[in-house]
Amino acid sequence: MLVATHQYSGDEWEQHCLLLARRHYGADQVQEVPARHGGDLGIEAFTFSGRAFQCYAPVEPLSTSERYDKHRDKLSTDLRKLETKQKDLVALLGGVVIQHYIFLVPIFDSAQLVKHASSKTIEMREKKLPHLAPDFKITVATDAMYAKERNEVLERAISLVNLVPTPPSDVGTWITGNHELTEKALEKLSRLKLSSASRASYLEQLVNQFLDSENALDRLREKYPDQWEAAIDTRTRKERKLVLEYPPGSTSTPADVNGIVNSLKMDLIRQVPTLDEPLADAMSWGAVADWLMRCPLDFETIESGS
Numbered sequence: 001m002l003v004a005t006h007q008y009s010g011d012e013w014e015q016h017c018l019l020l021a022r023r024h025y026g027a028d029q030v031q032e033v034p035a036r037h038g039g040d041l042g043i044e045a046f047t048f049s050g051r052a053f054q055c056y057a058p059v060e061p062l063s064t065s066e067r068y069d070k071h072r073d074k075l076s077t078d079l080r081k082l083e084t085k086q087k088d089l090v091a092l093l094g095g096v097v098i099q100h101y102i103f104l105v106p107i108f109d110s111a112q113l114v115k116h117a118s119s120k121t122i123e124m125r126e127k128k129l130p131h132l133a134p135d136f137k138i139t140v141a142t143d144a145m146y147a148k149e150r151n152e153v154l155e156r157a158i159s160l161v162n163l164v165p166t167p168p169s170d171v172g173t174w175i176t177g178n179h180e181l182t183e184k185a186l187e188k189l190s191r192l193k194l195s196s197a198s199r200a201s202y203l204e205q206l207v208n209q210f211l212d213s214e215n216a217l218d219r220l221r222e223k224y225p226d227q228w229e230a231a232i233d234t235r236t237r238k239e240r241k242l243v244l245e246y247p248p249g250s251t252s253t254p255a256d257v258n259g260i261v262n263s264l265k266m267d268l269i270r271q272v273p274t275l276d277e278p279l280a281d282a283m284s285w286g287a288v289a290d291w292l293m294r295c296p297l298d299f300e301t302i303e304s305g306s
Contacts, residue, residue: 013057042081050099206289213286
């Protein structure tokens with residue numbers, strides 16, 4: 001049984017599969033078939049060497065039986081289109097004959113689906129359709145079929161989630177509603193080399209980064225729980241060593257705070273290489289804001305001669 005590391009929407013799974021196909025067969029060898037305008041022909045893409053792809057991600061969680069039913073019905077429906085939309089497909093393929101139909105799903109855990117695909121293979125061959133090869137075959141697979149390409153994609157720093165800026169009004173509302181936390185942060189910031197006006201602006205920007213980070217982390221947890229857990233673990237390890245790495249008196253300027261942020265960002269990029277730099281940067285500023293509003297991070301002026 002192969003289990004996806006996170007839940008995909010239908011569009012996300014399709015784009016993931018097409019990315020793997022382009023990497024494996026060559027970007028110039030894969031023709032995408034958009035369904036929005038005159039598409040929906042039973043395939044998502046095809047190669048000029050005769051492979052066709054259908055990508056399907058049912059909404060999870062599902063039992064094995066429920067998942068099989070959805071996979072079976074989807075496969076049957078799309079294979080039927082190879083016959084009912086024969087004229088459109090022949091024109092679309094432009095002489096390409098489909099030899100291998102690949103049904104890609106995030107989770108595949110039923111032998112019954114293999115039997116169904118084998119039965120459909122025989123059925124489709126017997127139709128002797130002009131755009132299907134005599135030895136036409138159907139394969140049911142997950143992205144493990146392209147393990148090398150999948151690993152390359154997962155190791156590449158990409159935008160796992162979009163950073164959505166928090167509206168200024170939400171920032172102000174949060175500051176007003178969390179008076180104790182923000183006052184604690186202002187008191188700490190008073191020990192940095194900042195004017196009173198600068199402290200207020202600095203705090204506002206910190207809260208902005210904190211809210212951006214928390215929203216991004218919520219989306220990351222929902223879509224990529226493994227990466228979310230790794231990011232949280234990295235942040236927690238950094239928090240536990242703050243007093244050791246930044247003892248009282250060692251942090252007295254905004255530039256010193258930047259140093260803490262950059263250090264955490266590098267840790268995140270090392271430990272969670274799938275994070276892109278903007279997301280790692282937002283998470284790092286969000287963590288520092290959180291530490292300032294609670295207890296982990298503090299500033300203390302060391303009196304000269306003491």
